[in-house]
Amino acid sequence: MESAVSETIPSPIAESQPSGVHERTPVTFAECKRVAIPMTDVLGRIGSKWTVYVIMGLTTGPMRFSELKRHIEGVSQKMLTATLRDLEQDGFVTRKVTPTIPPRVDYELTDMGMELRKPLAAIGEWARDNAERVSEARERYALINGDKRRA
Numbered sequence: 001m002e003s004a005v006s007e008t009i010p011s012p013i014a015e016s017q018p019s020g021v022h023e024r025t026p027v028t029f030a031e032c033k034r035v036a037i038p039m040t041d042v043l044g045r046i047g048s049k050w051t052v053y054v055i056m057g058l059t060t061g062p063m064r065f066s067e068l069k070r071h072i073e074g075v076s077q078k079m080l081t082a083t084l085r086d087l088e089q090d091g092f093v094t095r096k097v098t099p100t101i102p103p104r105v106d107y108e109l110t111d112m113g114m115e116l117r118k119p120l121a122a123i124g125e126w127a128r129d130n131a132e133r134v135s136e137a138r139e140r141y142a143l144i145n146g147d148k149r150r151a
Helices: 029-046 049-060 065-071 077-089 111-145
Strands: 093-098 104-109
Touching (some): 049 077, 049 111, 065 077, 065 104, 104 111
Antiparallel strands (some): 093 104
């Protein structure tokens, strides 16, 4: 006899299946991990501090590396290079080299990178709207736990 937990119900997993094919909601660690790993991998990449700045910086159009570095205050050359390489690898950014002396390298958002602007803007809006609540929660936590690092 199957438990109620394993009955077939609509889930994000089922949405990715062909019509008529339904998969039950993941309940075991292995099932959750199978579903979560691709999601956490992508969210880890797009949720990084410098990725958000690069995506938002490139919304106005292509930029040279040096322009982008000036646009993103505080980013090191090494970190910007790594972030751009990761975004290119994941298909969010294209890198175009123009053979001049010195070579000109421009970075631009791909269609997928452009699509990412809307969810990033929504998360940014949520963060702005809730910054005070988060700060208050951190202060309460510090008072209760004696942790002054976040207060």
